Amino acid sequence: MQQFLPILGLLALVAIIVATLPKIELGHSPAFLRRRIMNWFPLGMTYAFLYMGRYNLTVSKNAFGDLMSKADFGTIFFWGTLTYGCAFVINGPLTDRIGGRKAILIGAGGSAIMNIALGAVTMSGITENLVPIFSVLYAINMYFQSFGAVSIVKVNASYVRG
Numbered sequence: 001m002q003q004f005l006p007i008l009g010l011l012a013l014v015a016i017i018v019a020t021l022p023k024i025e026l027g028h029s030p031a032f033l034r035r036r037i038m039n040w041f042p043l044g045m046t047y048a049f050l051y052m053g054r055y056n057l058t059v060s061k062n063a064f065g066d067l068m069s070k071a072d073f074g075t076i077f078f079w080g081t082l083t084y085g086c087a088f089v090i091n092g093p094l095t096d097r098i099g100g101r102k103a104i105l106i107g108a109g110g111s112a113i114m115n116i117a118l119g120a121v122t123m124s125g126i127t128e129n130l131v132p133i134f135s136v137l138y139a140i141n142m143y144f145q146s147f148g149a150v151s152i153v154k155v156n157a158s159y160v161r162g
Helices: 002-020 030-053 057-068 068-098 100-124 130-161
Strands: none
Touching: 002 057, 030 130, 057 068, 057 100, 057 130, 068 100, 068 130, 100 130
8 A cells, every 4th residue: 555655646746736617607507517427537548558568568577587679679679669650551541531539449359469479478488489479469569559649630620619
């Protein structure tokens, strides 16, 4: 429990700051505000969890110890980052076609499966060929991760237009 005290303190501080911010009335109806929360809260939480899943490999560096060097992790991150960057070219137009809600669900589902696969490989005790295995799984994970940002932009576009 003592490990969580700094986090709880930070959350309390954020709550106090948010509570003291001035309330600005924009004239939105209660129905609009409810609908906005129903749209954005699940979308925002999904994106937050998706974003956290992007950095699971960073945490595992210490757990692997001598099984993987920093250079090995660099190789894995290289393929993931390359895939993430290139996937925007594919996923941007795809998200325009299928919509932001479907895109983030595809991204979250695919990323969840890849993170489970990464965990399964880790728990299996495999010690040989970890770098190519992790490179492929992490690259696929990062492909699905790229759906997150484009889906947020796509969903937000309808709010901006009016």
